[in-house]
Amino acid sequence: MKFSILVNEGPYTHQASDTAFQFVKAALAKGHEIYRVFFYHDGVNNGTRLTVPPQDDRNIVKRWSELAAEHKLDLVVCIAAAQRRGLMDKSEAKRNGKDADNIAPGFRISGLGQLIEAGIQAERLVVFGD
Amino acid sequence: MTEESAGGVAKRFLYVNRRAPYGTIYALESLEVVLIGAAFEQDVSLAFLGDGVYQLTKGQDTKGLEVKNFSPTFRALEDYDVTKLYVEKEALEARGLTEADLVVPVEVVGAERMAEIMEAQDVILSF
Numbered sequence: 253m254k255f256s257i258l259v260n261e262g263p264y265t266h267q268a269s270d271t272a273f274q275f276v277k278a279a280l281a282k283g284h285e286i287y288r289v290f291f292y293h294d295g296v297n298n299g300t301r302l303t304v305p306p307q308d309d310r311n312i313v314k315r316w317s318e319l320a321a322e323h324k325l326d327l328v329v330c331i332a333a334a335q336r337r338g339l340m341d342k343s344e345a346k347r348n349g350k351d352a353d354n355i356a357p358g359f360r361i362s363g364l365g366q367l368i369e370a371g372i373q374a375e376r377l378v379v380f381g382d
Numbered sequence: 383m384t385e386e387s388a389g390g391v392a393k394r395f396l397y398v399n400r401r402a403p404y405g406t407i408y409a410l411e412s413l414e415v416v417l418i419g420a421a422f423e424q425d426v427s428l429a430f431l432g433d434g435v436y437q438l439t440k441g442q443d444t445k446g447l448e449v450k451n452f453s454p455t456f457r458a459l460e461d462y463d464v465t466k467l468y469v470e471k472e473a474l475e476a477r478g479l480t481e482a483d484l485v486v487p488v489e490v491v492g493a494e495r496m497a498e499i500m501e502a503q504d505v506i507l508s509f
Contacts, residue, residue, distance in 0.1 A: 258507065260408075260509075292411065292415075293407065293408065293411055332411075332414060333411060336407075363418065364414060364415050364418035364419070365418055365419075365421070365422070367415060367419075367507075368395075368415075368418065368419040368422045368424070369422070371393065371395060371504075371505040371507070372393055372422065372424070372505075377505050377506075377507070379506075379507060379508050381508065381509075
């Protein structure tokens, strides 16, 4: 089956972010297709490469980046939600006059239209949130 | 569950609003998705359950909170051809509200009918 995923909560603060990852991993292992993973609300914080979790804990951001590289996943961070919360790629940082960017490898920043399109294209859109 | 439209196959999208308008950002960011999504010419409905019914109440004053009162935006939804707004009857009653307290015309439906509406959707986005 072709799935799209919506992640609405941030890493380390809410189970939704972990469960979304485990769902995607399990779906891929069973041979399903993940059309897109869209990060919204505090979920955009799953895409910051500046996270430094304790060494004996899981690295949620790195885990997404690695899974994206392995399976060519499309990880999309909502631009409006990202701007509010200080998540930038190089071009957004430049456009907004900021001196740094922090988006993790494998993630890209785009608009909410990508969420709607993910809902249209997939057979199931699964929401992970509160 | 899909129907043909001018642009191809339209899917049924339901946005489920479960939270009070202020206190968290979910309600505001949900409305942002609805407005963007309207451009995709899908079959769009909105549902308001639980504290979500407060999003539609008249007379919201957010000055003291120093956040934007976004309730007028609901009145603009009609211009985006978003006209199917379902409000849970039980949620209104539990909060001492009636349809007259809301900023836009809605269809008040019982929980059972709401379940049927949800069952008929292709995509449900819950906020």
